[in-house]
Amino acid sequence: MNETTAPVDTEDWSLVITPKQSLFDLNLREVWRYKDLLFLFVRRDFVAQYKQTVLGPLWNLVQPILTTCIFLLIFGKIANIPTDGIQPVLFYMSGITLWNYFSVCLTSTSSTFVTNAPIFGKVYFPRLVIPLSIVVSNIARFGIQFGLLVVMMIYYQFKGFPIHPGWPMLLIIPTLILMAGIGLGLGIIISSLTTKYRDFTVLMTFAIQLLMYATPIVYPLSFLAHSRYRTLIMLNPLSSVAELFRYALFGHATLIPGNIAYSAGFMVVSLFIGLLIFTRVERTFMDTV
Amino acid sequence: MSNIVIKVEEVSKQYRLGEVSTGSLSHDINRWWHRIRGKEDPYLRIGEENDRTKKGGSDYIWALKDVSFEVRQGEVLGIIGRNGAGKSTMLKILSRTTGPTKGELKIKGRIASLLEVGTGFHPELTGRDNIFLNGAILGMNKAEIRRKFDEIVDFAGVERYIDTPVKRYSSGMYVRLAFAVAAFLEPEILIVDEVLAVGDAEFQKKCLGRMKDVSDKDGRTVLFVSHNMIAVKSLCSKVMYLKNGTVAEIGETSQVINNYLSNLQHKSLSQSFEDPAQAPGNEKAKLKKIAINPRSGKNEDSITVRTPLDIDIEFWNFDEGKLINLTMFINTLAGETIFANGTQAVNLPAGLHRARCFIPGDFLNDEIYSLSLMIVGDRSSPICFFENILSVEIHESRISSGWHGKWPGLIRPKLEFEILTHNLQPV
Numbered sequence: 001m002n003e004t005t006a007p008v009d010t011e012d013w014s015l016v017i018t019p020k021q022s023l024f025d026l027n028l029r030e031v032w033r034y035k036d037l038l039f040l041f042v043r044r045d046f047v048a049q050y051k052q053t054v055l056g057p058l059w060n061l062v063q064p065i066l067t068t069c070i071f072l073l074i075f076g077k078i079a080n081i082p083t084d085g086i087q088p089v090l091f092y093m094s095g096i097t098l099w100n101y102f103s104v105c106l107t108s109t110s111s112t113f114v115t116n117a118p119i120f121g122k123v124y125f126p127r128l129v130i131p132l133s134i135v136v137s138n139i140a141r142f143g144i145q146f147g148l149l150v151v152m153m154i155y156y157q158f159k160g161f162p163i164h165p166g167w168p169m170l171l172i173i174p175t176l177i178l179m180a181g182i183g184l185g186l187g188i189i190i191s192s193l194t195t196k197y198r199d200f201t202v203l204m205t206f207a208i209q210l211l212m213y214a215t216p217i218v219y220p221l222s223f224l225a226h227s228r229y230r231t232l233i234m235l236n237p238l239s240s241v242a243e244l245f246r247y248a249l250f251g252h253a254t255l256i257p258g259n260i261a262y263s264a265g266f267m268v269v270s271l272f273i274g275l276l277i278f279t280r281v282e283r284t285f286m287d288t289v
Numbered sequence: 290m291s292n293i294v295i296k297v298e299e300v301s302k303q304y305r306l307g308e309v310s311t312g313s314l315s316h317d318i319n320r321w322w323h324r325i326r327g328k329e330d331p332y333l334r335i336g337e338e339n340d341r342t343k344k345g346g347s348d349y350i351w352a353l354k355d356v357s358f359e360v361r362q363g364e365v366l367g368i369i370g371r372n373g374a375g376k377s378t379m380l381k382i383l384s385r386t387t388g389p390t391k392g393e394l395k396i397k398g399r400i401a402s403l404l405e406v407g408t409g410f411h412p413e414l415t416g417r418d419n420i421f422l423n424g425a426i427l428g429m430n431k432a433e434i435r436r437k438f439d440e441i442v443d444f445a446g447v448e449r450y451i452d453t454p455v456k457r458y459s460s461g462m463y464v465r466l467a468f469a470v471a472a473f474l475e476p477e478i479l480i481v482d483e484v485l486a487v488g489d490a491e492f493q494k495k496c497l498g499r500m501k502d503v504s505d506k507d508g509r510t511v512l513f514v515s516h517n518m519i520a521v522k523s524l525c526s527k528v529m530y531l532k533n534g535t536v537a538e539i540g541e542t543s544q545v546i547n548n549y550l551s552n553l554q555h556k557s558l559s560q561s562f563e564d565p566a567q568a569p570g571n572e573k574a575k576l577k578k579i580a581i582n583p584r585s586g587k588n589e590d591s592i593t594v595r596t597p598l599d600i601d602i603e604f605w606n607f608d609e610g611k612l613i614n615l616t617m618f619i620n621t622l623a624g625e626t627i628f629a630n631g632t633q634a635v636n637l638p639a640g641l642h643r644a645r646c647f648i649p650g651d652f653l654n655d656e657i658y659s660l661s662l663m664i665v666g667d668r669s670s671p672i673c674f675f676e677n678i679l680s681v682e683i684h685e686s687r688i689s690s691g692w693h694g695k696w697p698g699l700i701r702p703k704l705e706f707e708i709l710t711h712n713l714q715p716v
Contacts, residue, residue: 013296017385017394037425044411044422051413051454122408123426124385283388286381287304 027279031126041133046140060144064100068093075218084220086250087161093149095217098245101142102179102238103208108134109187110204113195113285120286127282128275131188135180142176153249164251171248178241178263185270192274192281216242221254234259237266293397294478294510295360295383300392302353302378302534352378354534355392365504365511367525367542369518369549372624372676375534376514377482380404383512384480398477398510401428405482407467412456416447416466419455423470437473444499445469465492472499478510479503500524516624518546550622550657550682560678565605570673574613574664577603577641581660581681584650593686594701597650600679602643604664609639611666617646618661619653620677627658627699634668651703654696655685 031038050056071092075081083091109131113120116130153163194200215238216223224230233239240259247253353375360366368376381387383394384402409426410419420441424434442448445466447458455463481500497520503509504524515521521528521542528545530538537552538545559580562568568575584597592598606613614634618626632644659680664672685695 013395013397015394015396015400017382017389017396019389019391033430034425034428036431040422040425040431044414044418047418048411048413119409119426121381121386122404123402125426125428286387 027126027128031128031132034125034129037125038129038133038136041129042137042140045133045137057141057144060141061148064093064096064145064148067096071096071218081219082223084222084246085252086220086246087156090149090153090156090161090250091220091246092218093152094246094249095242097142097145097149098175098179098242099212099215099217100145101138101176102183103212104138104141105135105180105183106187106190107204107208108138109184110190110194111201112188112191113281114191114198114201117286120282128188128278131184131191131278134187135184139176139180149249163249166251168248168251171244175241175245175248178244178267179238181267181271182237182241182263185267185272185274188274188278189270192277192285195281195285211236211238215239220246237263239263292362293359294362295358295397295512296395297356297358297383298393298395299355299357300353300379300382300389300394301351301355302375302382302387303390304350304352351534353382353389356531356534356536357392358529358536358539360510360512362510363504363508364527365500365513365525367521367528368512368514368531369516369521369528369546370531370537374531376531377404378534379531380480380482380512380514396478399428400478400480401471401474401476402480403427403471403482404480406464406471410455410463410467413454415454416442416451416458419466420470423467424474427471427474428476429474433475437475441466441469441473444472444495461492468492468496472496472503476509478512480512482514497524516622518550518622522546558679558681561603568605569675570605570664573606573608573611573666574672575605575607576662576664576673576675576678577605579603579660579662579675579678581679592681593684594653594655595650595686596683598648598653598681600646600648600660602645602662603641604644605641606637607639608666610636612668613637613672614665614668615644616663616665618663620659620661621699622657622659625699626661631665634665652700653683654698654701655683656699657682 046057050059053059055062068089072088075092076083076088112127112130112134116127120127157163190200190204212218214233214236216233221230221233221239221243224233234256240256240263243253243255244260247255356375356379358366368379370376378387380402381404382389383396384400384404386402386404407423409423411422414422420438421431421434424437425431429437442451445462445468447462447466450458450462455466458466479500500511500513501524504511511524513521513524525542527540528542529536530545530549532552538548559578559582560576561578561580562576565575565577568577570576579600579602581592582599582601583592584599600617602615604615612634613636614632616629616631618629620626630646632646657680659677661677662675664674666672
């Protein structure tokens with residue numbers, strides 16, 4: 001909805017609602033005004049999920065541990081894919097931790113409108129608060145899984161796989177921002193499309209699984225050095241993010257600055273397009289959802 | 290500088306039938322494929338059952354048409370009208386849950402809408418958490434909620450349970466807490482829809498009082514949609530009567546309410562449709578005639594609580610040998626069904642049929658009732674539903690018992706109730 005602070009017909013209307021709005025009216029200032037709501041949603045998601053469970057947030061550790069075991073068996077022992085000189089357990093676990101964050105950001109934000117239709121139909125608040133709260137609340141989950149990873153790294157430190165803590169560690173932050181940004185951008189594009197076509201919800205569930213194999217998660221990029229699929233994998237904006245994450249943690253990965261710039265550009269463009277579509281859809285989606 | 294806080298200018302809202310909400314991409318591709326081959330839209334045909342889509346050959350419905358009005362600071366505007374008159378659509382546009390198709394709305398000040406209480410309440414969270422969450426959804430920030438917190442808990446009367454998850458609350462406690470959060474919002478403009486229909490009588494009174502406070506003491510503007518004329522009368526300084534998506538009347542409360550009620554009344558001691566093509570219903574069954582006939586034989590004015598009533602119905606069945614029964618609903622003006630009654634199910638040949646329901650005298654109260662009729666197939670599947678197709682006002686009988694107030698109760702059956710023994714135990 002169109003919010004103007006400029007005087008309209010000589011009076012100070014604080015809000016003018018019109019059928020059309022200008023294309024670039026993104027209303028971000030209003031999202032900021034609702035920041036308290038954002039954090040309350042984050043809190044709700046976190047508290048509500050573990051009510052009446054014995055293990056609580058520890059459940060977040062079960063999935064990466066089991067998946068690491070399976071990857072270790074299938075990709076490590078059976079397929080014999082190298083891990084770029086990184087200790088295999090750490091290699092798979094770091095990949096899973098990062099991928100989990102991306103995949104949960106994308107899948108949860110992509111159902112924003114459909115899941116929250118009952119609330120959206122009753123009360124107005126900037127709809128963008130919901131996908132933003134999802135991205136933020138999953139950082140906590142990422143933190144727990146990352147903690148496990150750190151514990152494992154320290155353990156393997158004593159077993160003779162040295163880690164080199166240093167400045168590159170700080171690169172974890174831009175890695176997360178890239179993952180969150182791309183997940184959010186694609187998520188809100190898809191959520192806007194699902195208001196009319198539910199097909200995208202179905203598509204999402206397996207697309208995200210396939211996408212993982214198109215990203216260097218279970219194999220390092222260096223494994224493809226002489227493969228003709230390398231260009232294809234490099235087209236995936238997540239590839240260089242995955243490599244960047246491993247570089248941050250282990251100081252060892254295939255880093256190509258141009259590709260990181262490509263990922264960052266992709267994030268900006270997808271976020272921008274996402275915002276455009278999202279703000280258009282949020283006004284009238286109740287009529288079509 | 291005027292003190293107009295809401296200015297609605299020629300707002301219209303159109304809903305499209307058929308084209309939207311077919312749900313999936315394959316439908317749209319199929320529709321597009323039909324269109325390029327010059328064939329009829331395959332999904333529009335389904336809609337033809339509904340006679341509203343057929344009329345005028347259009348798949349558009351105007352839920353609101355050129356609605357304009359202004360609300361001044363501190364006014365309590367009541368919005369009344371029958372179901373489907375556009376009240377909820379108007380509120381939805383004002384509260385920004387959907388956008389208008391045409392027109393413009395200008396609003397001064399912060400607006401909060403209460404289309405439902407307890408929006409966003411999470412059953413697993415405690416009362417305290419939910420107060421914060423719900424308050425924030427309604428547009429307050431944390432500091433504001435913290436300041437109001439004690440008042441909210443006090444108003445709801447749930448102090449002992451404040452750290453218990455709300456799923457353990459009784460439904461009454463839940464509603465009270467939800468309303469309390471909303472009641473302590475501090476927007477300049479408050480939009481309220483029928484929330485008074487919840488809670489016990491004492492709590493309703495408290496809510497009405499709180500709403501009055503909000504407008505009288507704090508000078509805030511309230512828009513109030515309700516079917517409850519008593520509540521509208523006691524709260525509102527001005528009333529807007531919506532009819533078929535347009536403003537039928539706007540002005541002084543009691544006058545508009547009277548016109549609304551008499552309009553309901555006139556419509557409707559009988560309805561008849563001679564031409565089957567024009568009659569309401571669908572290709573399986575249609576209504577020809579429905580009428581309320583007082584058995585006293587006198588004119589309409591004399592329908593009193595004592596008058597026995599016949600409800601005469603004529604309808605077409607187009608489905609040879611279909612097992613059909615009729616169900617009739619008697620509703621209050623507030624839209625609540627008091628009772629329903631069904632005929633036995635009969636295998637009917639195709640053709641015109643007649644039915645009659647007898648409502649004895651000394652059964653209904655001194656009220657305005659509306660009547661809905663449903664034609665049901667195979668004992669359980671509704672074929673068509675004619676909502677509030679008739680309404681009737683029952684008057685107080687002139688031969689009264691010395692009590693001049695209104696009899697309490699939605700109905701007033703005369704039961705066998707007498708004092709049996711005059712002198713059981715002398716004192």
